[in-house]
Every structure is written in structure tokens, then in C-alpha cells.
Amino acid sequence: MDDKQIITLFQNRDESAIRELSNKYGRYCSRIAWNILENQEDVEECVNDTWFSVWGYIPPKVPDVLSAFCGKIVKGIAIDRLRKRCAGKRMDTHMARIEAETMSLSRAADFAEDLAEEKEILQVINEFLWKLDREKRDIFIRRYWYLDSMEEIAMRHGKSTGSIKTALHRMRRKLEKALRERRIL
């Protein structure tokens, strides 16, 4: 079933919409949730919560890209759950490693005190991403949006893990530079 048909089911309050959404994007959302939580039970609960959130959002919302729409919701739910699980603890998790990598970039997020400032930062990030060649862009987005491991990205691109780490490091530095030029960092 294509995305438009699934959205129509949601708009018609047809409960089969959740089944169809789960059939189509269950694996996609589970993978994102797994990258954050690394626990199967939590992943299942997060993904189920995601379907019900989508039920709440549509209608009135009509997502342009249903997969990414679900991906954003599952990420939000999973991160909230991770925060509760790790409250006050330092843990060696996949997300902790991503957090360490993006420590300096997180200051840009701290800069955004209102929606206008956040929009300005996102504009810089979007411009930066669109200027990258397609392979580098894919590596960056797979790491920081889909939260893939270095090994998964290396396998996806047929490169060594070391070269992916290097490429990501360079891109982060470039993004930091772009943000500094706009006085955001």
C-alpha cells in the first residue's frame, strides 16, 4: 500500500491504518529505535507508541514524507525513554558515543533560544548538507539522523570504518566552521 493510501486510512479513522503503517514502516522505525535504545523490549514499546502518536497527528496533519515523519516520532519517544533509563548514570551506549562526537555541535542547539534562532541554525545545517557531495551527505545523515553505527555505514558504502570516522570528523569540523562564520558557535 502506498503512503497516500495509508494517510487516507488515517484520515478516515480506519483502524487498519495502524496495521498498514506497521507493515510498511515497522522495520524502519524499529531500526532507529534500536540504535537509540539497544533493547528489544523497549524498541517494541516505542514503535507501538509511535503508531498511536501518528494516529493522534493524522488528521489534521498530512506528512510530506511518511517514513521520515514516523522516524522523527520514534526517535523522540526513544530518546525520552533513554533519558529516563540513563538518568544520572554515565553509560557506554551507542548514543553516548554519538553524543560525545557531537559535543561541540550541541552548543549550536543551546544557542537556539526561540524558533527563529532554531530556524536560522537549521538553515545553515541544511545549506551545509546540500553542498556536500552525495556520498558524504549520506554518511552524515545516516550517522546523525538514522543514528547508524560506523560499521553499518562502512558496510553501506563499501569503505573501512576508519575512513568513515575520518570523513565524519572532517564534516563535523566543516559544519562547526560554517556555524562559527554565522556567529552561531
Next chain:
Amino acid sequence: MKNGEYAFVELFDKIDIQLVKEAEGEWEKKKRIPFFRSNLAKAACAAICVSLGAVCLFQPQVKAAIREVTGWIARIWQVEDDLAPYTEVINKKKTIDNFSLCLEEVILSDNKIYAAVTIDTAYPEGAVIGGTYITVNGTDYPIENVYDQSEDIGQKLSEQVPHHIYTFTLKDGKIPENVTDMELHFLAYRDDEDLLEEKNAVAFDFAFSATKGELQKNVINVPVDKTITLMDGTTIKLKNLTLTKLDSRIEAELENIPDNKKDGDIMYDGYLEGWDSLGNPVWYICGTTNGKDITFACDMQSGTLPSVDSEWVELQYYYYEKVNEKDQRPIDTVDGEDMVMEEDGIPVNRVDVGEPFRIEIARDNLGSE
């Protein structure tokens, strides 16, 4: 606005949705693109096959050329050389309960078994495969890695290209002498839920036989006598290099380990990097450790394998040392930009140990195991 932990990840969540969509599917520009990937390549290949067809009955060398393109694994991973004769074309297909699995091809390498498998199903979500292992002479070995190209390539070329390549590494590091009976096992599920709950599984077992005799003709074994001394006094004694067209490993032994370190606690994350005599970059990663025995390995999929036709490999042992950012040194310069490394977000410097050394690969080492 999001502040604190995961702030960047949460901000990045809001990037242009088209960027997210672009990165959603399988990466199309993979380094190892199947030969039939583009229509142009397909057309070119068809033209070659037609023209070969006209003359192949008369020219033995052309028959050899045709045999090369029967190797699915070689084609998918773009190995230029023919992998026969250590390829077994199995082409066994089984259909059970709306699942069809075809074991296309099996390759026995020095210490690994590679199996190319096509999976088709009538179920909308596609088949989910679990419980994969291989039995060799009655001993079970778990799956080590699966190369999956079922998404975009499989849908378009399901009749022509195997969907998966499964890799199994044998526990004792070597394929047993006189390999005879092998059995490849899969469990197919209709969706993730069934897989998680391990219900409604459909079992597929493929039995076949193979021998090691042919394989041994294709394995190069080179005795190595090189000792590398680390900062803490530990020595790594390289003992033997094994090389095939698919993979390579260097066996080594740790000696002079300081008293304050136990064998099992030792982590040697070192690398051996360099070139072969044909100019191919070579990169061995410290893979397995078993007490004082360690193995450095690389394979064709990593793209850093020495050629079996090379006369030597020149290697340098190095490791990465965590440092403060101010002390970080570039490891390379590309397009005028310094390249630096980091490990789990921490800056690291490359530390070379000893001098580069050369291992001669004499032709008479072929099949000398």
C-alpha cells in the same frame, strides 16, 4: 528549544525532510556494484555474451571467460579474477509455504565459507531470515556476516542476482581436511514479529558436499619471521601469512607480556598497513585473539586485500593513541585539508611501531599448506 544531552541529535532531527528521504534507501553508489547494475552495463554484457556465444564452441579460452561470469560472488564483489575452482555452483532451489530459497553458490576459502542465496516470498513484508548456521562434518558454525542487497537490487533483478552473501568463519580457523558433508540451515519468517517471537518459522536445509583438495591449490602460505616490540615490552611475533583471492590472515603470537597483564585482558587494537608489489593498498585488522595467539585479517569485501599475483607485501604495524585535541596530529592530507582521526569522539594519533617490513610471496608457496 532543546538543550542539554542529545541536543544536536534532536536539532538535526529537524533538517530538510528531503535530505532524510534521500538517505532512506540502500546506497546506490556502493563500491562493489553488481555487474548488471545499470542498464548500460546490462546491455554491454548482453552484447558480449552474444558475441562470445558465436565463437565459444571453438575457442577454449573463451569458455574460460564465460566460466568467470558464472561466479555470482565474484561478480557481486567485483573480483576481477575467476574464483573457480574453489567455487561450487549449487543452484538448489526449495519452495516451502510461500518462501523460495535458492542456494546459488558456495565458496570455500582458506578459513571461511561464503554462500550466495536468493530469497523470494509472496509475503508483502518480504522474508525475514534467522537461525542461519552451517554444519561441516557434523560441527555447527554460526553466521559471521551477511552482505544484503535485497532492497533495491533484489527487487529489480530478483531473477538474476542473489540477494545475500552469508559468511561463516570456522572456529578452529581452518576448513577441515577432507571436507565432505556440509549443510546450510535457514529459518524463514514472514515478518519481524514472527522472528522476535520465533514462531511460524519455515526451515530450509541445503545439504551438499565439497572437498578441500581443489581449494588447497589456491591457498598461498608464507612462513613469516618478524617480531614487533610494543612500548610495554610485549612482542608480536608474526608467524604465517595465508592468502587467497577472497581473504588473507597473518597468524601471530604474543610474547613477553608484562606481569601486570593477563592474557585474556590484553586488547591489541593494532593494524598492519601498507602496499603489495602491484600497488594495491593493504590493511590487516587485528581480528581474533585466543590467549597469546592473535590473527590479523582482511578480506575482499574490505577492499584492502593483497593480490595473489603480488610478489611481496610491505607492512607497517601501528595503533591509535588517545590524545588531547591540542596534541592531535593529521594522519593525512587530502585535497589540501588535514585529516585527523578520532575514536568514539576522542582525538587519536597514529603511532607507528618499528619500521616497515616486507613479506615475500614466492610462487612456490602456492598450495604449500
